[in-house]
Amino acid sequence: MRRSAATATANAAVNAAARAAAAAVTVAALLATATGCGGGSTDGAGSNSAPDELTYWASNQGADIAADQAALGPELKKFEERTGIKVKLEVIPWSDLLNRILAATASGQGPDVLNIGNTWSASLQATGALLPWTAENFQAIGGRDRFVASAMGSAGAAGQDPAAVPLYSMAYALYYNKRMFQEAGIEKPPATWDELVETGRRISGGGTSGTWALGAEGANLANNIHQVFVLSRQHGGSFFDAAGKPTFDTPANVDAVKQYVDLMARDRIVAPGNAEYDKNQSLQDFASGRTAMVLWQSAATSFKAHGMKEGDWGTAPVPVPAGAAPGTGGASVNSMVAGINMAVFKNTDNLDGALKFVGFMTSDEEQKVLNRTYGSIPPVKAAQGDPAFADQDLTVLRDTLATSAAPLPQVPEESQFETTVGTAVKELFADAAAGRPVTTESVRAKLAKAQQQMAN
Amino acid sequence: MTSAPMTSAPGTVPPGTAPQSAPTAGPTAAGRTGGGVAARLRRSGGGPRRPGRARRGALPYLLLLPALLLELLVHLVPMVMGILMSFRKLTQFFIQDWSRAPWTGFDNYELAVDVNRPVGKALLDSFLTTCLFTFLSVALCWLLGTAAAVFTQHSFRGRGLLRALFFVPYALPAYAAVITWAFMFQRDNGLVNHVIHDQLGLGGAEHTFWLIGDNSFWAMLTVSVWKSWPFAFLIVTAALQNIPRDLYEAAALDGAGVWQQIRRITLPSLGPVNQVLVLVLFLWTFNDFNTPFLLFGRSAPEAADLVSVHIYQSSFVTWNFGTGSAMSVLLLLFLLLVTAAYLLLTGRGRKDADAR
Numbered sequence: 171m172r173r174s175a176a177t178a179t180a181n182a183a184v185n186a187a188a189r190a191a192a193a194a195v196t197v198a199a200l201l202a203t204a205t206g207c208g209g210g211s212t213d214g215a216g217s218n219s220a221p222d223e224l225t226y227w228a229s230n231q232g233a234d235i236a237a238d239q240a241a242l243g244p245e246l247k248k249f250e251e252r253t254g255i256k257v258k259l260e261v262i263p264w265s266d267l268l269n270r271i272l273a274a275t276a277s278g279q280g281p282d283v284l285n286i287g288n289t290w291s292a293s294l295q296a297t298g299a300l301l302p303w304t305a306e307n308f309q310a311i312g313g314r315d316r317f318v319a320s321a322m323g324s325a326g327a328a329g330q331d332p333a334a335v336p337l338y339s340m341a342y343a344l345y346y347n348k349r350m351f352q353e354a355g356i357e358k359p360p361a362t363w364d365e366l367v368e369t370g371r372r373i374s375g376g377g378t379s380g381t382w383a384l385g386a387e388g389a390n391l392a393n394n395i396h397q398v399f400v401l402s403r404q405h406g407g408s409f410f411d412a413a414g415k416p417t418f419d420t421p422a423n424v425d426a427v428k429q430y431v432d433l434m435a436r437d438r439i440v441a442p443g444n445a446e447y448d449k450n451q452s453l454q455d456f457a458s459g460r461t462a463m464v465l466w467q468s469a470a471t472s473f474k475a476h477g478m479k480e481g482d483w484g485t486a487p488v489p490v491p492a493g494a495a496p497g498t499g500g501a502s503v504n505s506m507v508a509g510i511n512m513a514v515f516k517n518t519d520n521l522d523g524a525l526k527f528v529g530f531m532t533s534d535e536e537q538k539v540l541n542r543t544y545g546s547i548p549p550v551k552a553a554q555g556d557p558a559f560a561d562q563d564l565t566v567l568r569d570t571l572a573t574s575a576a577p578l579p580q581v582p583e584e585s586q587f588e589t590t591v592g593t594a595v596k597e598l599f600a601d602a603a604a605g606r607p608v609t610t611e612s613v614r615a616k617l618a619k620a621q622q623q624m625a626n
Numbered sequence: 627m628t629s630a631p632m633t634s635a636p637g638t639v640p641p642g643t644a645p646q647s648a649p650t651a652g653p654t655a656a657g658r659t660g661g662g663v664a665a666r667l668r669r670s671g672g673g674p675r676r677p678g679r680a681r682r683g684a685l686p687y688l689l690l691l692p693a694l695l696l697e698l699l700v701h702l703v704p705m706v707m708g709i710l711m712s713f714r715k716l717t718q719f720f721i722q723d724w725s726r727a728p729w730t731g732f733d734n735y736e737l738a739v740d741v742n743r744p745v746g747k748a749l750l751d752s753f754l755t756t757c758l759f760t761f762l763s764v765a766l767c768w769l770l771g772t773a774a775a776v777f778t779q780h781s782f783r784g785r786g787l788l789r790a791l792f793f794v795p796y797a798l799p800a801y802a803a804v805i806t807w808a809f810m811f812q813r814d815n816g817l818v819n820h821v822i823h824d825q826l827g828l829g830g831a832e833h834t835f836w837l838i839g840d841n842s843f844w845a846m847l848t849v850s851v852w853k854s855w856p857f858a859f860l861i862v863t864a865a866l867q868n869i870p871r872d873l874y875e876a877a878a879l880d881g882a883g884v885w886q887q888i889r890r891i892t893l894p895s896l897g898p899v900n901q902v903l904v905l906v907l908f909l910w911t912f913n914d915f916n917t918p919f920l921l922f923g924r925s926a927p928e929a930a931d932l933v934s935v936h937i938y939q940s941s942f943v944t945w946n947f948g949t950g951s952a953m954s955v956l957l958l959l960f961l962l963l964v965t966a967a968y969l970l971l972t973g974r975g976r977k978d979a980d981a982r
Contacts, residue, residue, distance in 0.1 A: 269942060276721045293945070299722045412831055415879045421673060443814040446837045448923055582718065593925045600838040600927065622744040623944075 216301065216514075216521035224523050225258045225281035227270070229510055230546045231338065233475045234263045241543045251532050253403045268585070274515070275299040282518040283527055286334055288511045289322040289392075289578045289588070295326045295333035296582035301514040301524075302331035311335065311529035321549035324507045326579035334511035335532060336549035338541055339569040340468035342396065342505035343563075344486045350381065350462040351484075359463075359486035363429070366463075366489045370439030373462045383439035385452030385464040388599035391592025394430075396506050397465065398595060399578055401426035404491050409587060410579045416624045418591060419617040427595060428613045435589040435602035445596075445603035456483075467508045470563050471545040485566045487574070509549065547571055554579040583624060590620035650803070651868050705958075712951035721947065734952035745940075750952060751928065752936040756912060759932060763850045766908045768900070770851065771858025776892060789863070796856035804920035807849045811836035811921070837922060844928040850917050854910065858903060865899040866892070901972045908968075909961060933957060 226246075232238045238261040246257040260281070262270055268290065274280025275297050286294055294300055301307065303325075308314045314322065321336035344366075347360050354373050360366040370383030387393040402409060407422025417423070434440035441461070444452060450472070456464045457476030465488055466472075474484055485505055494501035512531060514524045530536060537553035547553045547568050559568060578584060594616040602608050665933040711724070712734055720727035740746040774792055778785050795803065836845040873891050882890065915934040918926050925926040926935050937957070941950020 272718075272721065272942070272945070276724070278722075293718060297718050297722050389923070389925075441814075443812075443833070446835060589925065589939065589944060596716055596838070596925060597928075600835070603835060604839050619744060623748070 185235070207424055211498050216516055216518045216524075218520060218522055220519040221523055222254065223256050223258065224283055224520055224527055225260070225529070227267075227281045227284040227285070228259060228261045230261055230263045231510070231546075233471070235263065241540070245531075245536060247541065249527060252530075253523070253526055254524065255520070257527065270293035280517075282336045282520055282524045283512065283514050285337065285510050286513050288321075288334070288336065288507065288509045289584055291325050291333050291511055292327040292548040292580040293582050293585045294513070295330065295456055296416040299516055301516045301518070301521075302333065303335060306333050307525060308335075310525040311532055316532070317548050318549050318551055318554065318571065320507050320575050320577070321509060321572055324509065324580065324591065325511055327342050327580045327582070334513035335528060336509055337512040337531060338510045338544055338546035339549040339571055340508040341567045341575050342400070342465055342467050342488050342508065343469075343570065344463060344465055345469055345473070345568050346463045346484050346486065347456065347459060347461075348482060348484050349420065350459065351560055354462075359484060360489055361487070362492040362494075363489045364492055367433070367437045367439060370437060370463070374439045381459070382441040382455075382461045383463055384433060384436065385447075385453050385455050385461040386440045386444045386599070387447045387450070388434075388445040388603070389448035389596050390450075391448075391588055391596065394592045394599075395578070395588045396467070397510070398423075398427050398430050399506055400488065401429055402575075403576055404494070404501050405429075406500055408579075409591065410581050410583075414581045414583070416583070416587065416621050418594075418621040418624075419614050423617060424610055424614045427598065427617065428608065428610060431595065431598045431602055431608050432614070434599060435608040438440075442603040453457040467505075468544075468546050468567060485563045487566055487570055490574075502574050503576045505570045507571065507575045508575045509546070564611075586624055590623045591617065594620045640962040669873065703960040706952050709955055711948060712955045714948050716854075716946070716951070718945040720969070721755045721945075727948070730948065735956070737949055738952050739954060745949070748931075749933075749940075752931045752933045755929070755931055756933040758845060759850070759930075760908060760911045762847055763911045764856065764904060766851045767855040767858045767907055767911075768904060770860050771860075772896070774855075774859050775862035775866055777886060777894075778863070792859055793850050793856050796860070800853065800916045801920060803853065804849060804917055806923050807845075807852075808837065811845050813837070838927050840927075840929045842922065842927040846918055846921060846930045846932075849921065850911060850914060853917065854907060858907065861899060861903050862896060865896050875933045905965065905968055909965070912961065 228238060228242060230238055232241055239259065242259055242261075246259060264287075267287070271280070271284065271286065271290075271294065274284075275294075280299075295302075303314075305314075308397050315338055318339070321339050322332065325332035325334050325336060344359055350373065351357075351359070354369075356369055356372065360369045366384070373381060373383040386397075399409065402423050405422040405426045407417075407420055407426055409416065409418055409423060411417050434442060434444065441455075452461065453463055453466065453469060453472050454476055455461045455479050457473055470485075474480070478506075490502050490504050512528055514521075514528065518524050530538070532550055534550060534552045537548040537550045538556050538558060541548045541553070542558050545564075547559060547564060548556075553559075554568065559565075579587065581587075598608055598613060598616055601612065652854065670854070713729055714720075714724070714727040715730045715733070716724055716727045737743070737745050738749055741750045778789055778792075807855055813819060813833045813835050816836070818836060822828050823831060835841060869891065873895075877887050877891060885924055913934055914932065915938065917928055918932045918935045922930060922935075924934065924935070924939060933953075937950050937953045940953055941947045
């Protein structure tokens with residue numbers, strides 16, 4: 171009895187110790203599949219050995235996965251009728267998408283065609299797993315000129331063939347609750363940050379009125395990055411230098427991050443509770459009338475899903491510093507180029523079919539259908555002119571994309587940047603919420619730490 | 627469990643009946659024990675060795691072979707690969723074909739253990755946090771589990787219901803349970819703050835942050851103990867069934883109180899079970915990934931930065947699988963060391979006790 175107990179203990183120890191190497195084991199298992207079972211050709215050459223079928227990983231764009239399946243289903247059917255190629259669809263939630271792509275990259279067992287967040291373009295390009303969009307490949311889908319320039323700027327590192335083509339474009343805007351603005355006697359949405367703080371103080375009353383002026387998503391790393399990226403550009407800063415080296419703790423970046431966190435810490439127009447938001451709670455607050463404004467990307471469909479009606483909210487460009495005229499570069503940048511790109515795995519076994527499918531999804535006709543469904547802007551010029559994208563809401567987004575949006579740094583380390591600097595901002599929000607001072611020094615220290623973590 | 631040979635023998639084989647029944651059961655007995663007893667009886671009777679014995683000696687190993695191969699495939703191969711990866715610079719540039727990743731010798735390890743640089747310092751902080759967290763969690767789980775098991779040892783009305791209730795956290799899917807906790811810990815609309823601040827009026831009207839800042843440690847500890855203590859309860863409850871009631875009756879006759887019975891009979895009898903229980907709880911808690919990840923997402927607050935999430939972040943989020951693997955290997959070594967030392971110490975302690 172004693173003996174078997176000891177054996178059981180030893181087994182448990184070995185098992186648990188094996189689990190200790192969780193991350194390593196997972197990756198290793200993936201690699202084992204890659205090397206052992208010899209799935210897709212790891213040298214990366216595509217083929218046409220399975221011309222009748224494609225696997226497509228779509229990102230979750232609609233309210234839920236079922237909504238995406240309902241939206242994409244008929245379009246894929248249309249494609250099958252025209253070409254005879256059956257597309258197997260898998261809709262993947264955002265939280266899983268990057269890990270799934272990494273696993274597919276490591277194992278060679280991926281889809282043929284997939285959606286990627288456009289900010290990951292350069293990172294994924296560096297893995298070498300995606301088909302480069304050479305002039306020849308572009309020819310197959312009607313040419314590079316069909317796409318809006320700002321969207322193409324977010325499809326891979328400069329000077330290389332893009333790793334993906336734009337599919338849906340989005341931009342940040344200032345959304346405001348019309349009724350709350352009216353009740354506070356505010357006539358027009360703020361155009362500069364000074365006006366925003368001034369307007370915000372009137373609504374928030376320093377936290378005494380029960381409602382708050384602005385919603386923030388303090389623990390959401392990606393959102394933090396999008397906001398401080400814009401502010402950094404407005405301060406003339408940049409998070410990476412021309413050589414692609416991180417420059418997180420420059421004075422301009424420190425000012426930008428401090429300005430963003432100060433909306434809670436100093437100006438008190440953001441509720442302290444927002445410091446822990448990371449599941450889009452700020453959109454819920456906005457929809458239920460607890461906050462009057464929110465800075466968000468293409469949020470109309472989300473508001474409707476939360477029960478708001480068209481006309482309840484207004485849309486305005488994200489504020490800029492006083493004196494910055496729109497469309498004049500640096501200081502007038504007021505959004506990242508947000509969106510979804512479409513990429514082809516290099517080792518696909520249906521290369522021609524994959525190109526046909528990308529051509530179909532980026533055709534003028536499909537662009538109108540899909541972007542209308544998702545409330546996004548078509549990155550294809552001809553489709554963008556459609557009257558369906560000319561209402562007040564989308565006009566603001568379209569103009570922003572056309573004149574004042576800039577792509578996030580297209581460097582391989584982009585995803586590390588999101589994690590490290592996004593975490594720094596999250597921690598600063600936590601400080602602000604707990605009443606600890608947020609100073610130029612504390613901001614610089616956090617950014618310096620983030621930069622050191624990039625050094626590995 | 628040490629008491630098992632002594633106490634369970636009378637239960638399973640009534641004394642005096644075994645010798646008579648064994649020979650008749652011998653030829654037809656399917657169970658290993660029956661055959662064993664029969665064989666032993668035959669041997670003690672001086673019978674000749676059966677010719678099939680040599681072949682039967684190889685059979686168990688043949689039967690074990692598939693399991694052994696699977697064990698190698700499932701456990702050892704990935705572990706070896708993980709160890710190999712830790713000596714390479716495996717970043718996103720190489721994951722498509724990791725055989726191209728350059729060998730870096732001990733660079734990844736140097737980075738991980740150099741506490742004067744941010745990566746090493748963060749790992750050390752995370753490691754110390756994890757140690758404290760594990761110690762507190764295991765201690766509380768064991769204490770709660772044992773107390774509840776002793777409390778429900780003797781039958782009373784509603785005992786089954788109470789036991790079932792205690793098991794609920796263990797039966798719930800971890801994901802759903804921890805997400806629910808995350809919502810309960812929200813500052814503005816969470817149940818925890820509502821009860822503490824609004825209803826009990828503790829700590830003023832200002833709500834507390836549980837998911838960011840230093841309090842996140844206590845939030846995580848609460849969820850961890852809530853999630854794991856039913857396991858301790860389950861194991862100790864099972865072990866208590868093995869303590870013969872006559873021991874308690876004899877002790878009661880000698881005038882021992884409840885507390886003395888617990889100290890002199892219950893706890894010593896639980897010794898071997900506790901040895902396994904504490905070790906398993908330690909390993910599970912130390913490696914717990916679900917709780918911190920579901921509570922805090924991929925970037926845990928510093929106060930709650932457990933080493934499992936830290937390694938996940940170092941490899942998956944920053945796409946540096948070599949460094950992540952090196953950290954995993956270090957963790958593996960640490961856990962093996964602790965396990966070996968623990969088994970050695972507790973094993974020796976028990977042998978001494980048995981010798982006395």
